[in-house]
Amino acid sequence: MFCSIAGNLEDTFKLLVHTLCVEEIMDIKIVPSSLAEIAPFLGVADEIKSENPRVAYCCRLYAYEKAERLDPESAGPGVHQFKISLLQQLKQVFVLFCLLLPYS
Numbered sequence: 001m002f003c004s005i006a007g008n009l010e011d012t013f014k015l016l017v018h019t020l021c022v023e024e025i026m027d028i029k030i031v032p033s034s035l036a037e038i039a040p041f042l043g044v045a046d047e048i049k050s051e052n053p054r055v056a057y058c059c060r061l062y063a064y065e066k067a068e069r070l071d072p073e074s075a076g077p078g079v080h081q082f083k084i085s086l087l088q089q090l091k092q093v094f095v096l097f098c099l100l101l102p103y104s
Helices: 002-028 033-048 053-070 079-103
Strands: none
Touching: 033 053, 033 079, 053 079
16 A cells, blocks of 8 residues: 555656746756857756656756756856856755655
């Protein structure tokens, strides 16, 4: 019984992550030119989000951390809003991880 519940939760989790990520990725698809180095990590995250949402999360987290190092003051055009959108996405997915961690 528990295994079937956990399996259903994992499917639900993947669906929720996919739904959240699709909406948010549309907002952050265009990476500001000053942060061009992080685009490949976001691209990989986008490609694998359905099959492996945890790895996709790690890719996005790395991209955010690199964006902080590249432009810590968010001085470039569009950088501030881009980083806020990426951070909001990371927070939403992190909450899902925390809610479903006991079941995985």
